[in-house]
Amino acid sequence: MGHDPGQSTATAALDQHTGSRLERSPAIGHRWEKRRRYTDLLRLIPYLRPYRTRWASMFLVAVLGMGATIVIPLITKAVIDGPIAHHDQHRLWVLGAVALAVGILEAITWFVRRFLMARATLGVETDIRKDLYARLQILPMSFHGNWQSGQLLSRIMNDLSTVRRFISFGLMFLVLNFMQIVAITLILLSMYWPLGVVVLVSILPIAGTVLHYERQFTRLSRMAQDQAGQVATQVEEAALGLRVIKSFGREDYLFDRFDAQVTHLNDIEVAKVKVRARFWTLLEVIPNLTLIVVLALGALAAGQGRLTLGTLVAFITLMLSLVWPIASMGFLLSMTQESMTAADRIAEIFDAPREIEDGDGGNSRSPAGHLELVDVGFRFPDSAEEADWPLRHVNLDLKPGETLALVGSTGAGKSVLTSLIPRLYDVSEGRILIDGQDVRAMPLDTLRSTVATAFEDPTLFSMSVRENVTLGRPDASDADVTQAIEVAQAHFVHDLPYGLDTRIGEQGMSLSGGQRQRLSLARAVLSAPKVLVLDDTLSALDVHTEALVEEALGRVLSEVTGIVVAHRASTVLLADRVALLQHGTITHVGTHRELLDHVPAYRYLLAAEDELADDLEREQCWEDTQEHDRLADQRLIEHAASQECSDESHEGSRAQGVSR
Numbered sequence: 001m002g003h004d005p006g007q008s009t010a011t012a013a014l015d016q017h018t019g020s021r022l023e024r025s026p027a028i029g030h031r032w033e034k035r036r037r038y039t040d041l042l043r044l045i046p047y048l049r050p051y052r053t054r055w056a057s058m059f060l061v062a063v064l065g066m067g068a069t070i071v072i073p074l075i076t077k078a079v080i081d082g083p084i085a086h087h088d089q090h091r092l093w094v095l096g097a098v099a100l101a102v103g104i105l106e107a108i109t110w111f112v113r114r115f116l117m118a119r120a121t122l123g124v125e126t127d128i129r130k131d132l133y134a135r136l137q138i139l140p141m142s143f144h145g146n147w148q149s150g151q152l153l154s155r156i157m158n159d160l161s162t163v164r165r166f167i168s169f170g171l172m173f174l175v176l177n178f179m180q181i182v183a184i185t186l187i188l189l190s191m192y193w194p195l196g197v198v199v200l201v202s203i204l205p206i207a208g209t210v211l212h213y214e215r216q217f218t219r220l221s222r223m224a225q226d227q228a229g230q231v232a233t234q235v236e237e238a239a240l241g242l243r244v245i246k247s248f249g250r251e252d253y254l255f256d257r258f259d260a261q262v263t264h265l266n267d268i269e270v271a272k273v274k275v276r277a278r279f280w281t282l283l284e285v286i287p288n289l290t291l292i293v294v295l296a297l298g299a300l301a302a303g304q305g306r307l308t309l310g311t312l313v314a315f316i317t318l319m320l321s322l323v324w325p326i327a328s329m330g331f332l333l334s335m336t337q338e339s340m341t342a343a344d345r346i347a348e349i350f351d352a353p354r355e356i357e358d359g360d361g362g363n364s365r366s367p368a369g370h371l372e373l374v375d376v377g378f379r380f381p382d383s384a385e386e387a388d389w390p391l392r393h394v395n396l397d398l399k400p401g402e403t404l405a406l407v408g409s410t411g412a413g414k415s416v417l418t419s420l421i422p423r424l425y426d427v428s429e430g431r432i433l434i435d436g437q438d439v440r441a442m443p444l445d446t447l448r449s450t451v452a453t454a455f456e457d458p459t460l461f462s463m464s465v466r467e468n469v470t471l472g473r474p475d476a477s478d479a480d481v482t483q484a485i486e487v488a489q490a491h492f493v494h495d496l497p498y499g500l501d502t503r504i505g506e507q508g509m510s511l512s513g514g515q516r517q518r519l520s521l522a523r524a525v526l527s528a529p530k531v532l533v534l535d536d537t538l539s540a541l542d543v544h545t546e547a548l549v550e551e552a553l554g555r556v557l558s559e560v561t562g563i564v565v566a567h568r569a570s571t572v573l574l575a576d577r578v579a580l581l582q583h584g585t586i587t588h589v590g591t592h593r594e595l596l597d598h599v600p601a602y603r604y605l606l607a608a609e610d611e612l613a614d615d616l617e618r619e620q621c622w623e624d625t626q627e628h629d630r631l632a633d634q635r636l637i638e639h640a641a642s643q644e645c646s647d648e649s650h651e652g653s654r655a656q657g658v659s660r
């Protein structure tokens, strides 16, 4: 094949705009070229098992239809060489009736096959889709960090539909057409072998054409599918980031980016169409050319009496019935290539390593919540060898019921550290223990019901407020929900149009940042964990609401082991001790006051001086108030005592008076 400008444009475009992304990402890459492409498609075939009876019936009906297609020309031959040649009207009626019956049978098989097809294969698509979704749920954070959600979306929607179309339609016709071509060629050879050989020889260029275009088409199919994922990502980002885009007035900029991506998808599709057009044209032209040759040679043979007229008519009719199966092979083979690359993209998700394996250590007793980090080190799974470790030699020991504030500069690794506890990531070295048991040995269900996290950037789902809050504990009673809402000071939910049953928008966008944080906090509190992790959960609250939440949270934290990521002194005061995270490790642990007094880095981090001063003042004020209250109480007691004394003396003197 010569140089294809359409294809090169598409390739260059993809390299420029998405190729770099594809190559960078270990998850996508061009691994597919090295894979055994057929096996990925074959791996999906077992999904047909529950529907095998329907599929087998569909196939049998289709074979019956194919048989009818082949039989009709043979009846035609019998009619021409028999009743017509011998002027036998009775046999003509009989054979005519048989031909009509076979024609009706063929029509019925078409109808039944289509009816069965939908039922046999839509279920397959649904089953694979459910399994894919389940797989996405258990794949680790590192996988989701690497993959654009648009790529996942396009795989779970477009690629699966491509595979389903192939399984329901393409695969069956590929097999049927192949059977039809072989059967008709054999019949043609047996009818008049010289013409049969002509037909057989014409299959060679057809096979050559298929082999020639197959690789190009596969490559372009894969590029188009990856690019469709890029487009889906752009749409998703534009929808989610609409507020930012509008506020910066950058709609045109986003549109241009989208336009570029869609144009590249278009270029690839055009390149695909060009390859397909050549491929299909040859597959259409070759059988038609063969037909012309057969017609000429057949007419010659019939003229010389080596072939009956009926045989020639049947031969040509059968040849004509070969044109569609051969021509459609182009379409079917391109469909096969597309579904192979689609299956390959689906297999990349199924094959992505799980990384976080379920622990099998049984621990039946309910955990107390003693949390230990022993020489913990962490680096991201796909980070370069020479990259720094975000965390190294981290040691912590939190007794049940103790709360620790984790303080560190932005990007110090606080979130990463907290995400190691529920095993969103696994430690790279060292151990995390809960009640002496390594978290990696705990069943994930147990671990994640033991540890609950409220994140700084809370995600809410498109469901009711109640469903969002009870996510970690679906069986929570109304009283529990009310209590969690009380702790999180999320009373605003009662003012929503349908209260707790109000459906909140995509990502809870109809709520403010602080409202979302409070629902996320209520969710974490409600799940009644033994270890509660609050990753800067109160950052979006105003000081008054924060103070109310902290007061209620203090009660919750006294019953669980808590880690509170804190940037503000007010939050730190929730904790019994504070740990300072610097340079990827815990450098100091102590009380807030100890660290304030002795660690300049801590002082620098926590206090804008005036905030610190306020804070100290508040503490001092609180202590003063306590002292004041104590003194007041003391005075009250003394006053009451003196009252009692004076009353007594009064009573006494009255009594004396009376006695006197």
Ligand SMILES: Nc1ncnc2c1ncn2[C@@H]1O[C@H](COP(=O)(O)OP(=O)(O)OP(=O)(O)O)[C@@H](O)[C@H]1O
Pocket (backbone or CB within 6 Å): 145, 380, 390, 408, 409, 410, 411, 412, 413, 414, 415, 416, 417
């Ligand atoms: N998925 C990731 N892959 C690679 N590096 C990451 C990833 N997530 C975070 N990091 C890096 O790890 C470091 C620690 O991030 P982390 O989110 O824990 O910081 P943090 O202390 O919680 O910061 P902040 O106070 O701003 O929330 C940062 O340098 C960050 O860039």
